Amino acid sequence: MTAPLLLLRNADVYAPEPLGRRHLLLGGGKVLWMGGSGPGLPEALGVETIDLEGARLLPGFIDGHVHASGGGGEAGFASRVPAPLLSRYTSAGVTTVIGLLGTDDVSRGTSELLSHVYALREQGLGAWAYCGGYHIPPTTLTGSVRGDIVFSDALIGVGEVAISDHRSSQPTLDDVLRLASEAHVAGLMTGKAGIVHLHLGDGPRGLELVRQALDTSELPPRVFQPTHVNRRKALFEEALALAKRGCHVDITAFPVEEGEDAWPADEALVRYLDSGAPAERVSISSDAGGCLPCFDAHGRVCGMDVGHSGALLETLNALLARGLPLERVLPAFTSNVADLLRLPGKGRIRAGMDADLLALDANGAAGHVWLGGIAHLRAGEVVRRGMFER
Secondary structure, three states, rough: OOOEEEEEEEEEEOOEEEEEEEEEEEEOOEEEEEEEEEEEEEOOOOOEEOOOOOOOEOEEEEEEEEEEOOOOOEEEHHHEEEOOHHHHHOOOOEEEEEEEOOOOOOOOOOOHHHHHHHHHHHHOOOEEEEEEEOOOOOOOOOOOOHHHHHHOOOOOEEEEEEEEEOOOOOOOHHHHHHHHHHHHHHHHHHHHOOOEEEEEEEOOOOHHHHHHHHOOOOOHHHHHHEEOOOOOHHHHHHHHHHHHHHHEEEEEEEOOOOOOOOOHHHHHHHHHHHHOHHHHHHEEEEEEEOOEEEEEEOEEEEEEEEEHHHHHHHHHHHHOOOOOHHHHHHHHHHHHHHHHOOOOOOOOOOOOOOOOOOEEEOOOOOEEEEOOOOOEOOOOEEEOOOOOOO
C-alpha cells in the first residue's frame, strides 16, 4: 500500500532530542520535510492534514527482543506461546521488532521465525531477526551463522544464546568465541549488526564468559549484547562494568515483585544513566511473546507469565513519572537500538527517515501510530489489523 501525503501539524517533536513545535510532511513511507512553519502546499496534491495540538511525537519504539513466532515450551507443548498479532505491537507504539527463538529451538526454527518476520513486513511493520536460539550448535537455514546472516536480508545476528542458565547448552568460552566470530565476520561482509544477543539466566557465573571473551580475543565489545541484565542486582552491576568496556546491554521490561532480587526496567535505566556508563550503550526490550517462567529448586516450571510489547510504554511512563526528561530516556527505546543494530531509517525523526511515528495522548498512552506514514492507531483506536485479527 502506498502511503498518501500527510501533513502533521503542531507536533511537539522528540527526535529523540527535543525540537519543540514542528510540522511534518509524510509521503512515500518517509518524513519528507519538517519545519517550524506550515508549508504552502497546492490543493491539487490532496494532502491530508492532522493537527496534533501539541502532542508529543516520538520515533516509533524498536522492540529489540520479541518472540515473533511465539515462545515458551518449557512445560510441554501446551505451554508454547502463540505468536503475537500485528496490533499487539502497534497499539503499544512499537513500529519495529527483532524476532528470535528461545528455549524451544527444536519445534520452532529459523525458517518459521523468518516467515513471521516477513508476514509482519507485509503488514507494514519493520521486522528483522536473529538466527539460532538458546542452544549451541545453533539452528540455522544454511548450516552456519555466517551463511544465514550473509544470505538472508532479515537476519542480522545470532541469538538469543543462553548462558548462565540451566536451560542453556552450558557453552564453553570456545563455543561463544566461535559463534561471535561468525556473527562479526558476517556483519563485516554485509554491513549488518553482526552481534551475539545473549540471554542471561540466574546462574552465579553471570557475565563471566563475556569478560573472558573480551580478555582473550580480538573481537570488539559491541559484538556481545547481553539481555535480561536486570534480572539480578549483582548481574546488573556486572553489566554496567561491561558497558564501560564497550558492550551494549539490554534491560528487559518484565514484572518485578516487591522484595525480589531484580531491578524493574525503569529503576535499572535510572541506575544505568546515573552510573557514568555511556548513555548510548543501553536499550530496553519487552520479551514480547515469550514466556516468563519461574522454576522450583529442581528446575521445573512452577508459574508462567507472558511478555508483551506494552511493557515498553509502561516503562517510559514510569520513568516520566519519576521526573526524568523524555529526551534523556527515549534513546533507550529508539535511537540506541537502531544504532547498535544498524537499522537504516529507524529510531529518529528527521527528513529522509522512515515515517514510523508515535504520538502520545495527554495521559501518556499511544494516541496515534504511523508505520511508513500509514495510520495503524488513530485517537487510541486500532484502525489497521493483521489478516487474522478480528
